[in-house]
Amino acid sequence: MHDTIRILRLVIGTAFSLLAVTSNAGSENVLLSALYPEQGHVLARLFEYQGRGGETPIACGGSTGQFEVVDLLGRNGQPVTSPLSLKPWQIRTVRIEVGR
Numbered sequence: 001m002h003d004t005i006r007i008l009r010l011v012i013g014t015a016f017s018l019l020a021v022t023s024n025a026g027s028e029n030v031l032l033s034a035l036y037p038e039q040g041h042v043l044a045r046l047f048e049y050q051g052r053g054g055e056t057p058i059a060c061g062g063s064t065g066q067f068e069v070v071d072l073l074g075r076n077g078q079p080v081t082s083p084l085s086l087k088p089w090q091i092r093t094v095r096i097e098v099g100r
Contacts, residue, residue, distance in 0.1 A: 027054025030086055042096040043074060048086040055083040058094065066097045 029052060034045040048054050058067060059082060068077030069084075070093050077095055086092055 027056060027086075030054045030056045030084075033091075038074060040097075041074075042098065043070070044094045044096060045091065046084065046086065046094070047091040048088060051088040053086060053088050053090075055085045057083045060096060060098055068095045068097075069093065070095045 027048070029050040030046055030048050032044060032046050034043070036043055044058075046056065059065075060067075067080050067082075067084075069080045070077045072091070072093060074093065074095060080094065084092065084094065
């Protein structure tokens with residue numbers, strides 16, 4: 001397993017927030033494929049790419065964050081906690097509401 005940590009910095013309004021998706025504590029076969037702001041939230045899209053399922057911890061540093069798994073259009077949110085589990089070949093989109 002690789003000891004890689006991916007930390008992405010986003011500007012939300014005037015405040016900086018961090019979202020960490022780490023592979024050193026989760027599965028190396030889960031990748032973050034998109035991260036973008038939309039309508040006051042941040043959407044993160046992850047996928048499992050080796051056909052064997054996996055999980056990854058998710059965290060929002062510097063402030064509190066709430067996570068919901070949504071469909072590909074960002075609708076039908078269901079609360080989710082860390083670690084985020086993915087089935088083989090599954091794509092999951094997480095909507096993050098960052099505390100201010």
